[in-house]
Amino acid sequence: MNFNIERLRKTFGGLVAVNDVDLTVQEGTVHAIIGPNGAGKTTFFNCITGIYPPNSGAVVFNGEHLEGLPTHIISRKGIARTFQNIRLFRYMSVLDNVMVGAHQLTKYFLWSLAIRSQRFKREERDIREFCLHLLEKIGLVSKQHDFASSLPYGEQRKLEIARALASKPQLLLLDEPAAGMNDRETADLKNYIVSLREEGYTILIIEHDMKLVMSLADTISVIDYGVKIAEGTAAEVQTNELVIEAYLGKGGVK
Numbered sequence: 328m329n330f331n332i333e334r335l336r337k338t339f340g341g342l343v344a345v346n347d348v349d350l351t352v353q354e355g356t357v358h359a360i361i362g363p364n365g366a367g368k369t370t371f372f373n374c375i376t377g378i379y380p381p382n383s384g385a386v387v388f389n390g391e392h393l394e395g396l397p398t399h400i401i402s403r404k405g406i407a408r409t410f411q412n413i414r415l416f417r418y419m420s421v422l423d424n425v426m427v428g429a430h431q432l433t434k435y436f437l438w439s440l441a442i443r444s445q446r447f448k449r450e451e452r453d454i455r456e457f458c459l460h461l462l463e464k465i466g467l468v469s470k471q472h473d474f475a476s477s478l479p480y481g482e483q484r485k486l487e488i489a490r491a492l493a494s495k496p497q498l499l500l501l502d503e504p505a506a507g508m509n510d511r512e513t514a515d516l517k518n519y520i521v522s523l524r525e526e527g528y529t530i531l532i533i534e535h536d537m538k539l540v541m542s543l544a545d546t547i548s549v550i551d552y553g554v555k556i557a558e559g560t561a562a563e564v565q566t567n568e569l570v571i572e573a574y575l576g577k578g579g580v581k
């Protein structure tokens with residue numbers, strides 16, 4: 328996996344939401360993006376995943392330029408994401424939600440569905456097994472038939488991650504996965520992300536929970552008013568005067 332962003336820029340009218348940001352994510356690491364509300368973090372994700380075309384700059388993934396491509400093509404190339412506000416299919420089962428994430432992998436899904444060929448059945452069985460394995464990892468196999476909406480909040484967030492993983496991404500983008508979680512759910516989420524890194528996943532995460540970020544991220548990039556103002560390890564970023572001024576405050580991380 329090779330992921331480089333060069334001078335990425337996105338404006339909304341006169342507002343420069345992402346201001347010529349460079350970023351390189353190292354394979355097999357957890358890379359966090361932090362910064363105040365409205366700093367441009369989600370817009371940055373939206374430019375990477377094709378929701379917005381950037382005004383200028385490059386998003387280069389495994390040597391290919393992604394800027395301007397539509398979301399489904401980008402996700403097929405191996406970048407999956409979750410959203411700040413949970414976007415599950417509320418009245419579909421837990422298992423079906425994960426299987427939806429996998430179906431973009433199958434080449435001729437609708438056609439195969441219509442004729443229900445042997446190949447389709449075999450593919451479907453493999454997908455089901457893989458999705459059950461993903462559910463097993465987040466402790467939700469026993470709830471596979473429940474509606475997604477019946478899960479507690481923390482489990483819904485983990486289910487979203489499992490759904491993103493069902494597309495077998497090389498790069499996983501998580502937008503505020505700990506938002507709204509209690510301490511126990513956050514600790515659980517942290518263990519899950521650590522286990523994903525151990526499996527070799529590369530993760531880019533936007534997060535406001537500084538305790539989580541500082542204990543989890545290998546690299547942290549700090550964005551303020553669309554500009555990357557600092558980058559480094561937790562120790563480096565926490566002692567950076569610009570970061571303290573713009574975001575962390577004098578009290579540091581609680």
Ligand SMILES: Nc1ncnc2c1ncn2[C@@H]1O[C@H](COP(=O)(O)OP(=O)(O)OP(=O)(O)O)[C@@H](O)[C@H]1O
Binds near residue numbers: 362366371
């Ligand atoms: N579609 C849009 N149209 C106009 N302005 C937008 C749009 N999306 C984002 N913005 C503006 O761009 C700036 C960056 O917003 P963005 O949501 O990317 O920030 P953020 O760092 O993700 O904030 P938060 O931490 O609160 O989620 C904000 O000023 C926001 O109002």
